[in-house]
Amino acid sequence: MSGDTITQPHHPSCAPSRAARELGLKRGELDLAVHLGLIRTVPDEGGGGRRVLRSEIERMSSEAGFPDTLRERVKVAGTTQGADLMHVSAGRFTRLARLGLVVPVKWYLNRYRAVVWLYLAEELKQVAADENNAPLLNARRMPEALRAMLDTGVDLRPRNWRGRHRGFLLRLAEDPWESAGALAAFLDPVHIAEIVPDPYERSHLNRFRPGPPTSGAPGSPSAHLAERLMTADDPDEISLLRADLTAVLEEARDRRPAPRPATRRVPAPAHPVLPGPARPEESEPPRGLLSWLRRRARGGAC
Structure with a gap:
């Protein structure tokens, strides 16, 4: 057998915190970029989570407008900022979000344990620019069917x-x-x-x-x-x-079936033992009789 060893190709990678610094992103922004499929990650062979390939960092860094364009793609907005981007009131923005016209990309809990929804700023601009959405954005009153849905408490967020x-x-x-x-x-x-x-x-x-x-x-x-x-x-x-x-x-x-605990098997005996009737226990001869037998064997009996 030869001493040559076939090795798997090694793909240089780095930890997410390092990748975020090199890409000019905050750690949460990098996580969101991964979430959106903008940046690919690979499992850490040592079991320490996921890592960012060096080739991905180089690919993103070579894009036109880097790093501003990347930051814009992961920029998020809450209700107030989102309403400003779409040129609607905060109340209408919330109603549109409840109806599913805009989709949250992440959330967090504030100090009052209330859910704060966040949206991609880039998507909000696209929704606002779509002429098909103009009636929902600009009409004085929302359509009756949508108002009825909101009255029933619908919330698709x-x-x-x-x-x-x-x-x-x-x-x-x-x-x-x-x-x-x-x-x-x-x-x-x-x-x-x-x-x-x-x-x-x-x-x-x-x-x-x-x-x-x-x-x-x-x-x-x-x-x-x-x-x-x-x-x-x-x-x-x-x-x-x-x-x-x-x-x-x-x-x-x-x-790949789910693993199960191994079943313990008791080996059968090599030669079956056939039980028979119990032999009666033999009592020990009296001590006097034993002494007499020993003397007789030595020729000293009389």
Whole structure:
């Protein structure tokens, strides 16, 4: 056997914090760029999360207008800034967001534990520039059907954010089990138990099930709120997630079944032992008789 070793090609990469500095971004902006698919990442071979390929940094750095164009693509706006970009009131902006005309890209909890939705500034400008949206943006009153929906309490912001975040997680998935975990992340444990009744398989699936991107300490009010935002609550959304998860699980099982504990086998004896009737216990001869027998054997008996 020769001493030559075939090695896998090495792709230079760096940690996200280093990549952010080299690209002129804040760490949150880099994360958003990855989320949007603008920058590709690879798993850390040492298990330390994901890393940014050096080739990606070079590619982004060579684009025209760098770094301003990159910053513009990841710039976000809250309700007040978004309303200004779309030239509408803050109240109308919120109503349009609730109806799903604009889709949040991320969120955070403020000090009052209220959800603050953030939107891509670039997308808001595109919505405002679309002439088809002019009636919704400029009309004095919104159409009656839309007002009726708002009166019933419709709010598509959580669902639309979940759809966007689900796409991000699925892009990162590298095998069917990771894809299944990404889908399961948006279903509550009851639905998962119905789809995956086998406890070993369910335990394996949960290894790939990511949590909310933002949360406080486990069990805290912030963590509970983050979990609620992450969990689908619309019947149509739940139905689609269940169907997708069922299909992806079939592929995952075919490719690599979930591990199970090894079954211990007790080896059979080489020669079967046939039980027979118990032999009666023989009592020890009296001491006097033993002495007499020994003397007799030596020829000293009389």
